[in-house]
């Protein structure tokens with residue numbers, strides 16, 4: 001067996017354990033009774049340790065060295081590159097540091113849940129200090145090994161190839177036009193009257209509606225399913241994708257669009273090439289590209305007038321409410337495009353969302369690079385929130401810098417993915433409309449041409465190319481924020 005083939009077999013073995021891990025995780029979130037929690041955590045921790053050992057076995061370095069000398073096809077070279085990337089990611093950080101991070105992170109995250117409710121910054125800060133210090137240490141080690149600055153090394157975990165300088169350029173551009181666009185949209189919507197949902201929308205009917213919408217979006221039910229969990233997610237494996245949502249019986253609006261979003265993630269997974277199944281090169285390109293799929297489904301398709309027309313009809317049927325003005329097309333469209341300045345990122349609308357992300361990006365960049373200290377964060381948050389959305393978070397930590405889970409366990413470098421995803425999605429659409437009429441396809445109820453484009457350009461390409469190359473091949477250029485701006489102006493002005 002060649003060294004390349006040995007590597008292939010080894011990474012497929014790792015994939016089988018990751019498969020089991022993903023299903024255990026899904027079950028813990030969607031099905032497991034509370035009493036199973038401790039034993040499940042232990043089982044999952046044991047599996048993680050095992051996978052880590054497999055991923056860092058000493059002979060791998062030798063195999064990579066030999067495999068690189070052998071003649072390989074272009075696809076095999078890409079496959080080797082992605083295996084090596086995962087191996088480097090796994091071996092760069094010493095096990096002692098990984099363990100310390102895991103302990104500090106789970107302690108900080110666990111206590112954060114009550115500290116946030118109690119607006120207890122002082123208590124939170126004591127645990128978070130350690131998380132920040134360990135993340136800086138990790139960033140330094142990664143940066144030195146990869147020849148990157150500290151924060152760029154953290155970005156590399158989620159968005160390989162993306163750098164601070166490219167993000168600074170993109171986000172500086174957004175900051176020049178976004179505040180004015182938000183004001184104009186608010187002004188335009190000021191006289192709108194919206195009828196908000198009232199009454200009871202049973203979980204059963206909401207689920208039935210969600211399944212209808214997933215059918216419209218051509219989710220493959222032979223390779224996936226929909227369930228419920230406290231925090232919605234898309235998990236599982238490409239051959240068996242598990243998405244979840246959370247229902248509120250007083251309001252169907254969020255759960256319904258949440259299903260559209262998760263279906264976008266799911267179809268990317270379901271569309272990944274079978275030829276590279278179980279291999280790093282067959283996986284999603286990055287978090288930003290993953291989010292570009294969910295946000296393409298949610299923002300470019302889901303909130304378009306023609307799609308909302310389907311949602312109107314399907315929800316009237318599901319709730320047997322054909323006369324209810326809440327479900328009228330125009331009213332649903334207003335609900336799904338309403339702009340509002342708020343404190344909370346996860347509740348933010350499409351237009352104000354980037355402001356939340358850019359604020360977090362600027363803070364975590366400076367924090368990891370050592371430009372600011374963790375104790376500076378609340379004041380800087382307040383300043384930036386006032387500047388971007390005109391809201392003060394002075395002494396309001398729970399709705400300020402303590403609102404997200406990401407930083408509690410050291411997931412620095414992740415936030416930019418959300419807005420990168422929204423930007424990529426707008427760029428795909430700008431490119432797609434050159435060869436097909438999106439509105440006509442959505443109106444007809446047969447969205448196949450849209451999915452064919454995504455499949456040809458994104459899903460089937462998995463991790464064969466770098467992100468820049470992938471986007472350039474799909475749209476003719478690398479990421480260009482002008483498409484995002486045009487999309488937002490078209491929808492909100």
Ligand SMILES: [Zn+2]
Nearest residue numbers: 261265291294
């Ligand atoms: Zn998502």
